[in-house]
Amino acid sequence: MDVFHVTDQQGKQITDGKTIDYIERALGPKGHTTDGMKNCPGKRVGVHSVGNHTAIELIGRDRPGLLSEISAVLANLHFNVAAAEVWTHNRRIACVLYVNDDPTSRAVDDPNRLSIMEEQLKHILRGCEDDDKVARTSFSMGFTHIDRRLHQMLFADRDYEGGGVTTEVDYPPSFKPKITVERCEEKGYSVVSVQCKDRAKLMFDIVCTLTDMQYVVFHANISSNGPYALQEYFIRHMDGCTLDTEGEKERVIKCLEAAIHRRVSEGLSLELCAKDRVGLLSEVTRILRENGLSVRRAGVSTVGEQAVNVFYVRDAYGNPVDTKTIEALRKEIGHTMMLNVKKDPASAKAHEAETSGWAKTSFFFGNLLEKFLA
Numbered sequence: 001m002d003v004f005h006v007t008d009q010q011g012k013q014i015t016d017g018k019t020i021d022y023i024e025r026a027l028g029p030k031g032h033t034t035d036g037m038k039n040c041p042g043k044r045v046g047v048h049s050v051g052n053h054t055a056i057e058l059i060g061r062d063r064p065g066l067l068s069e070i071s072a073v074l075a076n077l078h079f080n081v082a083a084a085e086v087w088t089h090n091r092r093i094a095c096v097l098y099v100n101d102d103p104t105s106r107a108v109d110d111p112n113r114l115s116i117m118e119e120q121l122k123h124i125l126r127g128c129e130d131d132d133k134v135a136r137t138s139f140s141m142g143f144t145h146i147d148r149r150l151h152q153m154l155f156a157d158r159d160y161e162g163g164g165v166t167t168e169v170d171y172p173p174s175f176k177p178k179i180t181v182e183r184c185e186e187k188g189y190s191v192v193s194v195q196c197k198d199r200a201k202l203m204f205d206i207v208c209t210l211t212d213m214q215y216v217v218f219h220a221n222i223s224s225n226g227p228y229a230l231q232e233y234f235i236r237h238m239d240g241c242t243l244d245t246e247g248e249k250e251r252v253i254k255c256l257e258a259a260i261h262r263r264v265s266e267g268l269s270l271e272l273c274a275k276d277r278v279g280l281l282s283e284v285t286r287i288l289r290e291n292g293l294s295v296r297r298a299g300v301s302t303v304g305e306q307a308v309n310v311f312y313v314r315d316a317y318g319n320p321v322d323t324k325t326i327e328a329l330r331k332e333i334g335h336t337m338m339l340n341v342k343k344d345p346a347s348a349k350a351h352e353a354e355t356s357g358w359a360k361t362s363f364f365f366g367n368l369l370e371k372f373l374a
Contacts, residue, residue: 053082053098054108056117059153060125062093064294064316068285070095073120075279077113078102084281084300087150089262090162094153096146097300102278147201151208151259160258177260181249183242189218189234190242192252196260198229206231209259213252214238266296267314268321269342272333276307284309287332291325292316 058070067086074081074097084097101108108114177196184191194206203222210217210233219234236242243249272284281300288295288311297312315321326341333339 052106053100054079054114056095056097056099056121057149057153058093058095058097058121058125059157060093061127062088062091063127064292065285065289066093066124067095067295067298068282068289069124070097070121071282071285073117073124074099075282077117077120078278079108079117080105080276080278081281081300082276082302084298085146085150086295086298087154087262088296089154089258090159092154092157092159092162094150094157096149147204147263148208151205151262152212154258154262155209155212155255159262160254177257179253179256181243181252183244184234187234188242189236192233192235192256194229194231194233194256194260196229198224198227199263201263202229202260203231205259205263206233206256209255210235210252213255215252265312267312267343268326270311270313270329271340271342272309272311272337273340274307274337276302276305280307281309284311284333284337287329288313291328291332293321293325294318 060066071081078101079099080102082098082100084095086093086095088094099108100106108117177194179195180193182191182193183189192210196202207217215235215237217233217235221230221232223230243252270288274280285295292315293313294316295311295313299310301308313321315325330339330341
């Protein structure tokens with residue numbers, strides 16, 4: 001039996017009944033995946049229905065303005081984006097979007113509209129490349145945790161092989177993960193040791209990746225010392241074998257580094273709150289694109305009639321956003337939406353935080369929504 005002592009991100013005991021219930025449901029008998037996409041690594045567009053929403057999964061080569069193009073297609077087809085999560089890593093992008101039909105507020109069940117949507121999204125993901133393998137289309141009939149799904153999609157896309165893209169400006173040496181794989185002769189396990197900057201969901205990201213690589217975790221030691229985490233996993237392959245070759249060890253290290261980096265938030269954080277409507281995400285991402293900004297990570301949520309969006313952005317060349325661009329955004333967006341800017345480069349403290357390590361990566365919608373409704 002596994003025993004975990006967990007706290008919230010402020011280090012306090014979790015007492016909220018909804019949170020506890022969510023954990024129990026996620027880890028209980030129904031907390032598994034029956035995903036049809038798992039065995040289709042070449043797939044780039046997948047669709048399935050979840051309750052009153054249609055889930056869309058996209059993966060492909062990232063480029064400036066891609067999220068704007070995707071959301072414009074959905075808006076033109078009268079699909080409303082109720083929730084979404086977007087990750088980018090090593091020039092790849094993975095998205096999971098939950099949409100519904102604007103007139104009915106229900107899942108889209110018209111096969112003709114779904115076919116048109118898939119074809120247009122496939123065309124956008126293909127971009128200027130002619131190879132059909134870049135944007136193939138098929139259907140996914142399962143459902144799983146959204147972060148879990150993003151890990152699966154990027155792992156199947158082999159984003160961990162895109163070495164040399166991430167720079168030391170993005171991940172300072174003091175926070176670069178140190179991962180080793182050793183053999184425990186006495187017990188017949190391989191021991192994976194991870195030392196890195198501690199953050200929320202670090203253990204989740206590592207265990208998801210080990211599971212996707214067909215390894216079984218038999219024991220684990222999890223500890224933290226100030227801002228740093230030390231985690232050890234005693235593993236074997238599903239066939240009972242340990243990691244004996246250098247190639248196997250190197251692949252595990254690369255995959256875990258990718259899993260840790262995927263959730264790291266890069267760049268300026270923009271939090272926007274407005275009344276939900278069809279085309280809102282398209283409008284916001286168009287404004288970001290027209291101001292020369294590239295979305296590195298995004299989260300979209302709907303609370304009642306209000307939409308709350310969080311974007312982590314840099315300029316089109318991957319550099320920090322300058323103050324002039326921020327002020328232009330405030331003038332253009334501020335009239336119709338509540339805008340909250342974090343890690344503003346005009347602030348010396350924010351600049352220090354940006355260059356000294358990794359930022360917290362969770363989205364906090366509460367305060368922004370309270371201001372908007374006040």
